[in-house]
Amino acid sequence: MAELVALVRDFVEQEIIPAEPVLQSDGPEARRRLLELRARARESGLWGLGFPESVGGPGLPLADYLLIAEQEGRSEFGPSVLGGETVVDVRMLLAHGGPRLLDAYLQPLVDGELSVSFGMTEPGRPGSQPQAVSTHAAREGDGWSVIGRKWFISNAGFADCTVTMARTESGLSALLIPTSTPGYRKVRSLKVYGRDTGQWEIELDHVHVPGHLLLGREGDGLAVAGERMTLGRTLRSMHWLGAAQRAFDLMCRRLREREVHGGLLSERQLMREHVFLSYSAISAARELTLRAAGVLDRGLDGRVEVAAAKVAASRTASDVAERAVQVFGAEGLSDDQPLSAMARRLRTTRILDGPDEVHITSAAGRLLQTFATATTFDFTRSGTDRDHALEATAP
Ligand SMILES: Cc1cc2nc3c(=O)[nH]c(=O)nc-3n(C[C@H](O)[C@H](O)[C@H](O)COP(=O)(O)OP(=O)(O)OC[C@H]3O[C@@H](n4cnc5c(N)ncnc54)[C@H](O)[C@@H]3O)c2cc1C
Structure with a gap:
């Protein structure tokens, strides 16, 4: 390994x-x-x-x-x-x-020849409340005709398909829509902090989606999306921590090279604080993320652990990149260093994948719920209360 x-x-x-x-x-x-x-x-x-x-x-x-x-x-x-x-x-x-969908799309995806974007968030609607999705899919033949608009759709600039959350008769459903379908239009690239970073607004104007491109059952869209996002958040938390470690390396190397007022920056106490706080935050967030993965590997309900990992990883990555920029001075803000792009991108992690506040609120609610039947929380175990019970009865 x-x-x-x-x-x-x-x-x-x-x-x-x-x-x-x-x-x-x-x-x-x-x-x-x-x-x-x-x-x-x-x-x-x-x-x-x-x-x-x-x-x-x-x-x-x-x-x-x-x-x-x-x-x-x-x-x-x-x-x-x-x-x-x-x-x-x-x-x-x-x-x-289903079988037809897998026949057409699975192998190209596995071979890296097909790119998929994910379309949930909509302009004018709170993205942190997926139930607010207004994109509408009306019955048409064996499938649907989809009308709506999505934005902040990562990689939509070159994606071959978009998994689109749309409202069908039975509730929210997840539809795999090829971007070449008539009526699918890339409206504009949305600049983030003034730069193109692969975020797009798209329009769906009477886009016909055949029935076999439904993922899961009709009305199960939130469950399909939730599963995808739980895994995605855990993975991305570790990706962000990898970026934080790169920023940490750049910062520490610079501190040991840069001389100010006849001494190395690394000798200054306030500079050393950046090193210490970055180290401890990365280490803690890393443990939380590995713990979340362990819970998911065991098939347990990891909503609390994944939320804790996501919030720790996003805050840590954003914070460490900011500290590294500070250590580099003006050069850190320029494109001569990778840090400015990293800091801009890592700041977005506190909003994407569900804003940190949403995870904090819901995870805290779940933690408090365990006190309905207990007077103490057992930090030696992972998984939520329901899973504690399942674990306790497992052979
Ligand atoms: C770089 C980037 C990439 C993205 N990629 C995708 C993508 O590929 N596909 C996709 O569908 N979407 C994507 N998004 C959208 C993202 O999922 C949403 O931005 C996110 O869900 C928040 O929705 P919103 O921006 O509408 O903010 P809102 O829902 O309007 O929330 C605004 C703010 O209110 C606060 N808030 C919200 N809810 C609560 C709460 N319950 N408690 C306390 N405070 C709260 C938070 O501070 C939040 O930032 C991306 C966003 C970014 C920035």
Whole structure:
């Protein structure tokens, strides 16, 4: 395992990080380079290390795969090049796709030839309340005609399909919509902090979706999305912590090189605080994320653990990148260093994947609920109260 982790780290450092300026341009050249790098990753046996055995992957437990994901995350493009982003789509299709859908889409996805975006959030609606989705799917033949608008859809610039949350007769449903379908339109790229970062607004104008492109059962959209997001959040938490570690390395190297007033920056107490607080935050968030993965690996309800991991990882990553920028001074704010792009991107993690506040509120509610039947919380165990009971009765 350690050897594999080291190979992934080398690939990220030697192949992906040098290509970041091109990949960040979010245009056709970026797409071409991404596919080239994916091909190199496949040749090197490093593509899809999070895939299950049923599709030819190594079938690693999530807690093991996270050690690889951590290295992928050192570059924001690592997960896309090495398949860390695709893991969630592969698992979603396997769990919820019917035979015709799997026939058409699973293999290209596993081969890295198909990109999928996820369309839940809508302009003018609170994204933190998925029940507020207004995109409408009316019955049409054996399928639906979809009308609506989505925004902040990551990777929609080049995605081949969008998993779209739409309101059908039975409630919210998840539909896999090929982006080439008539009526599917990319409206605009949404700049984040003034830059194109792969976030798009899309319009669906009477888009016909055949019945076999439904994921799960009609009305099960929130469950399908919830499952996808639980795995996605855990993985992304580790990706963000990989980025935090890269920022930490850059910061510490700079502190040991930069001289100010005749002494090294690393000798200044306030500078040392950046090192200490970053180290302890990364270490704590990392443990929380591995703990969440362990709970999911055991098939337990990990909502509290995943929420704790997500909030710790997003805050840590954003904070460490900010500290590193501060240590670098003006240069840290410039594009001469990767830190400004990292700090901008990592700031968004406190909003995407559910704003931190939503996780804090719901996890705290679940924790408090355990006190309905207990007078103390058992920190030596993981999983929520229901699962504690199941574990206790397991042979
Ligand atoms: C970089 C990026 C990528 C994204 N990618 C995707 C994607 O691929 N697909 C997709 O569908 N969406 C995506 N999103 C959208 C993201 O999921 C939403 O932004 C998020 O769910 C929050 O919704 P909102 O922005 O509408 O904020 P709102 O729901 O309007 O919330 C605004 C703020 O209110 C506060 N708040 C909200 N609820 C609570 C609560 N219960 N308790 C306390 N405070 C609360 C929080 O501070 C929150 O930031 C992305 C967003 C970003 C920034």
